[in-house]
Amino acid sequence: MNRESIDGRLDSAAVAWLDQALAEAAEAADEPDNVAVPRWQLRFAAAGRHCGQENADAVRTLLLRRAAADVGTLTRLYQQGAAAERRAVLLALPDLVPGPEALPLVEDALRTNDTRLVEAAVGPYAAGHLDPHAWRHAVLKCLFTGVPVAAVADAERRAHGDAELARMLADYASERTAAGRSVPADLHRVLIMTGEES
Amino acid sequence: MRIFDPHIHMTSRTTDDYQAMYASGVRALVEPSFWLGQPRTSPASFFDYFDALLGWEPFRAAQYGIAHHCTLALNPKEANDPRCTPVLEELPRYLVKDGVVAVGEIGYDSMTPAEDVALATQLQLAAEYALPAMVHTPHRDKLAGLRRTIDVVAESNLDPEHVLLDHLNETTVKVAADSGSWLGFSIYPDTKMDEDRMVSVLRSHGTDRVLVNSAADWGKSDPLKTRKVGDAMLAAGFSEDDVDKVLWRNPVAFYGLSGRLQLDVPAPEALHEGNSILRGGE
Numbered sequence: 104m105n106r107e108s109i110d111g112r113l114d115s116a117a118v119a120w121l122d123q124a125l126a127e128a129a130e131a132a133d134e135p136d137n138v139a140v141p142r143w144q145l146r147f148a149a150a151g152r153h154c155g156q157e158n159a160d161a162v163r164t165l166l167l168r169r170a171a172a173d174v175g176t177l178t179r180l181y182q183q184g185a186a187a188e189r190r191a192v193l194l195a196l197p198d199l200v201p202g203p204e205a206l207p208l209v210e211d212a213l214r215t216n217d218t219r220l221v222e223a224a225v226g227p228y229a230a231g232h233l234d235p236h237a238w239r240h241a242v243l244k245c246l247f248t249g250v251p252v253a254a255v256a257d258a259e260r261r262a263h264g265d266a267e268l269a270r271m272l273a274d275y276a277s278e279r280t281a282a283g284r285s286v287p288a289d290l291h292r293v294l295i296m297t298g299e300e301s
Numbered sequence: 302m303r304i305f306d307p308h309i310h311m312t313s314r315t316t317d318d319y320q321a322m323y324a325s326g327v328r329a330l331v332e333p334s335f336w337l338g339q340p341r342t343s344p345a346s347f348f349d350y351f352d353a354l355l356g357w358e359p360f361r362a363a364q365y366g367i368a369h370h371c372t373l374a375l376n377p378k379e380a381n382d383p384r385c386t387p388v389l390e391e392l393p394r395y396l397v398k399d400g401v402v403a404v405g406e407i408g409y410d411s412m413t414p415a416e417d418v419a420l421a422t423q424l425q426l427a428a429e430y431a432l433p434a435m436v437h438t439p440h441r442d443k444l445a446g447l448r449r450t451i452d453v454v455a456e457s458n459l460d461p462e463h464v465l466l467d468h469l470n471e472t473t474v475k476v477a478a479d480s481g482s483w484l485g486f487s488i489y490p491d492t493k494m495d496e497d498r499m500v501s502v503l504r505s506h507g508t509d510r511v512l513v514n515s516a517a518d519w520g521k522s523d524p525l526k527t528r529k530v531g532d533a534m535l536a537a538g539f540s541e542d543d544v545d546k547v548l549w550r551n552p553v554a555f556y557g558l559s560g561r562l563q564l565d566v567p568a569p570e571a572l573h574e575g576n577s578i579l580r581g582g583e
Binding site: 140150151159183185186188189216217219 | 352355356357359360394397398399400560561563
């Protein structure tokens with residue numbers, strides 16, 4: 104989300120707060136790491152209470168982009184962040200990290216059972232960089248935890264022709280059926296994407 | 302009856318407790334960081350605990366329609382272990398988090414010099430980070446410990462009106478009230494206070510600045526004690542408005558001093574069929 108559309112959702116005090124935060128982030132982008140904890144990073148933590156939790160993802164990712172946060176900074180913000188901050192780091196990865204260096208953060212998030220983190224972890228960055236085994240498990244994790252498969256970026260392309268994924272989905276469906284439980288509708292959607300359903 | 306439990310250790314409780322609490326009217330709670338029963342030996346295990354209070358536990362609570370906030374601190378007991386005191390240096394980066402509504406639990410356990418330092422340092426941090434402080438009064442030598450706590454608060458930069466003195470009882474309520482601080486009472490099955498004694502204190506002292514909590518944890522305790530106090534108050538002739546003041550408005554006013562309370566958690570959805578989101582099916 105860009106600055107204009109965020110501003111439309113904020114009151115005047117929050118807009119002024121965000122002005123200041125973005126100016127501090129831009130300053131840090133020009134002169135990286137000249138203080139122990141840059142002021143914009145304190146604002147990154149406090150964004151929810153100043154701009155509303157419903158705007159926190161948008162404000163935090165904007166701050167990360169304005170500060171041009173590198174992998175080292177993103178990793179520290181993730182590791183030292185509350186769940187909402189970790190989520191924002193994950194959402195910002197595709198814009199800030201071209202290579203696979205930030206994959207450990209995605210893998211960490213996929214080990215949690217916190218659906219806010221799992222959902223943020225399966226975006227375009229995961230689609231571009233997760234290896235096939237980890238990506239298949241990420242898809243399965245979404246089915247297990249109730250994260251909509253619509254959150255999985257580029258699912259059609261990655262699933263297409265993936266016979267191993269199709270097998271895993273079919274096994275999961277059998278396990279559910281054997282237990283007398285329903286099979287999630289999303290499972291069929293992904294199975295169709297593989298083009299391997301039998 | 303809407304209930305805000307201002308002191309409960311949910312990491313020690315099950316999802317059945319969350320469900321029963323919601324059914325009893327609990328819609329918000331504060332989980333103070335404290336001792337875990339087993340002493341910790343390094344700052345890293347505190348940080349994992351703090352992260353859980355800012356991550357997994359609020360997620361779990363939200364599944365049951367309950368707003369979860371926390372207070373963070375180096376607790377009095379472990380402030381005596383030099384392996385743990387480096388936690389104090391890392392606390393500032395945690396105190397800026399959205400989910401943190403006070404510094405706590407701080408206070409005295411055995412009234413040692415190390416506890417003096419930790420208490421004074423953390424009251425100062427509360428003042429610096431514009432947070433109130435949640436102060437535990439000791440189980441042993443309680444009245445003397447309370448007086449010493451009040452003296453340390455008076456010497457600090459933190460306003461007594463931004464301090465909650467917890468685990469009070471009949472013998473300590475007057476001294477605590479005279480200090481100008483908020484008054485916390487923990488209701489337990491056997492120890493601390495019970496609901497009928499709580500009603501007597503409310504009769505003689507009034508409802509101003511009084512907070513009631515279950516302080517439920519891994520010991521013998523009951524996460525529904527807040528509701529039982531509400532019921533006992535009504536049975537004793539207190540009005541619904543009195544109950545709402547003690548069980549909701551007072552804790553909201555105290556922790557609201559942080560400017561960080563977010564009480565609008567949506568009602569719980571039915572769990573994913575046959576596959577609890579809470580365990581991720583694992």
